[in-house]
Amino acid sequence: MNDLVVEEVEAKFTAIEKGMDFGKGHIEPFQLARAQQDLAAVRHRMDLGMGLTVVALVGGTGSGKSTTFNAITDLEFADSGELRPTTERATACTWGDEAGPMLDFLGVDQDRRIRKASILTDEEPEFEGLVLLDLPDHDSVQVAHSVQVTELMPLVDLLIWVLDPQKYADQALHAGYLQALERRQDSMLVVLNQIDTVPFEHRDRIVADVREVLKKDGLEGVPVLTSSALNMEGIDEIKAHIAAAVAKPSINAVTAGAELEAIAQRLQRSVGPAEAEVTDESLRPVADQLSRAAGIGAVADSIRASGESWGQHALAKPEQPATSTVDAIRDGWLDTVKKDLPASWAKNLTEVVSGPEKLRRRVNEAISSVPVTNPTSGNARLIMGLGILLILAGIGVGVAELMSAGFPFAESMWNWITAGVLVLVGLWAFFMAGSLRKNAAKRAADSYEQRVDDEILVALRENLGEPAQAVLGKHRSAREELAKASE
Ligand SMILES: Nc1nc2c(ncn2[C@@H]2O[C@H](COP(=O)(O)OP(=O)(O)OP(=O)(O)O)[C@@H](O)[C@H]2O)c(=O)[nH]1
Ligand SMILES: [Mg+2]
Numbered sequence: 276m277n278d279l280v281v282e283e284v285e286a287k288f289t290a291i292e293k294g295m296d297f298g299k300g301h302i303e304p305f306q307l308a309r310a311q312q313d314l315a316a317v318r319h320r321m322d323l324g325m326g327l328t329v330v331a332l333v334g335g336t337g338s339g340k341s342t343t344f345n346a347i348t349d350l351e352f353a354d355s356g357e358l359r360p361t362t363e364r365a366t367a368c369t370w371g372d373e374a375g376p377m378l379d380f381l382g383v384d385q386d387r388r389i390r391k392a393s394i395l396t397d398e399e400p401e402f403e404g405l406v407l408l409d410l411p412d413h414d415s416v417q418v419a420h421s422v423q424v425t426e427l428m429p430l431v432d433l434l435i436w437v438l439d440p441q442k443y444a445d446q447a448l449h450a451g452y453l454q455a456l457e458r459r460q461d462s463m464l465v466v467l468n469q470i471d472t473v474p475f476e477h478r479d480r481i482v483a484d485v486r487e488v489l490k491k492d493g494l495e496g497v498p499v500l501t502s503s504a505l506n507m508e509g510i511d512e513i514k515a516h517i518a519a520a521v522a523k524p525s526i527n528a529v530t531a532g533a534e535l536e537a538i539a540q541r542l543q544r545s546v547g548p549a550e551a552e553v554t555d556e557s558l559r560p561v562a563d564q565l566s567r568a569a570g571i572g573a574v575a576d577s578i579r580a581s582g583e584s585w586g587q588h589a590l591a592k593p594e595q596p597a598t599s600t601v602d603a604i605r606d607g608w609l610d611t612v613k614k615d616l617p618a619s620w621a622k623n624l625t626e627v628v629s630g631p632e633k634l635r636r637r638v639n640e641a642i643s644s645v646p647v648t649n650p651t652s653g654n655a656r657l658i659m660g661l662g663i664l665l666i667l668a669g670i671g672v673g674v675a676e677l678m679s680a681g682f683p684f685a686e687s688m689w690n691w692i693t694a695g696v697l698v699l700v701g702l703w704a705f706f707m708a709g710s711l712r713k714n715a716a717k718r719a720a721d722s723y724e725q726r727v728d729d730e731i732l733v734a735l736r737e738n739l740g741e742p743a744q745a746v747l748g749k750h751r752s753a754r755e756e757l758a759k760a761s762e
Pocket of ligand 2: 409410
């Protein structure tokens, strides 16, 4: 058992379910039906118990399977004896975990099940989750409710082949098991039992013979042990192999994981490799295009130009962009946003964003929500008025001085200086006012452009960006969930 693998399989299953949910409507009905069916099958497999390790004793009648079973379990639950065949119904011993569904599925009768951990305290943690099966001899026994090779093979973590040294040559490995386990040699173990009946000097030769038989069957890698179940010899070594199988992730969990990966990979055809990022940054170029189409630049220029004189200036008005222009700008944007999406997602995206007509209306509303007005330059006018007054006052002082010539020189000089200063300050104020007016116009023009840009951006966000993001977000989630399950 390996908790991590079990968790991974559960996570994959959840990811596929989520992926299918996010991708709802974008998975072909045939693909969807197939995925649902496959998922149900995997769920069934998972529910049998992914933390269980199934170990089965198989072999010809009288080889000592039941005796080995009893030796391993340290119980006398399996029938062993002289009468052939002895075992007519499969027998199971389980350690720890609930193995009911698994045993139901395999067809082990209720009265042929025993739970080790419930009898003794859990003193064999290395066997936690073990399901040990003693099977009837397949060649000679035809029992209705027997564990079937086809059901057992996909679930068995270790198949222990118990051979009788007197008959090992005729006890050819069962073809059904062999085919099923051909690619899983590490899931097999051959035990030459009743080794006590073989004289010492012959044992090596027999083991060599068995290896030869295995080699001919293409099973070179399968370990061969010897045992005497009756005398409890070689049992610890068998138990060590079982413990090693228990320590590994169960074939059931590994298979479930692989099946889920395959399902996820098939579903990945319904999503693209990535999705475009829709942010304000990506909408800004679109806003700029629309702003150009509406002649916002020209309007701003006319506001700027109004700063050149004091009179009321006729300001340019923004134009309504042509439908075809908005259409083209919208299409161009959609193309870049859709580029990585499969057809169904792309179609959905086109449907959820505002159509060209609505977009045009919204953009026009945005543009006209910003008033085009002559820049106010209240302070500039005041300063200019002040300047003129000062100039006039200076001129006044000068004229008075000219008219009353003859005053003492010193006094006259102060009056001329006063007149000069007044005129100079007045002129300075006059020019200051001019530049204030220009600056005010420039600021007004810049702010107009900025505000229109912002308003267009808001309209684009509401009509294109946000609806697109909803579709792209779902696509991203579907893609990410399926990716999680497929690796
Ligand atoms: N000498 C000796 N006899 C054994 C050994 N293991 C089993 N036997 C005997 O062999 C006979 C058959 O053993 P079982 O365990 O019933 O054999 P089985 O493989 O379960 O047989 P089936 O249930 O008919 O398929 C019994 O009489 C056992 O006592 C062993 O290691 N040495
Ligand atoms: Mg038996």
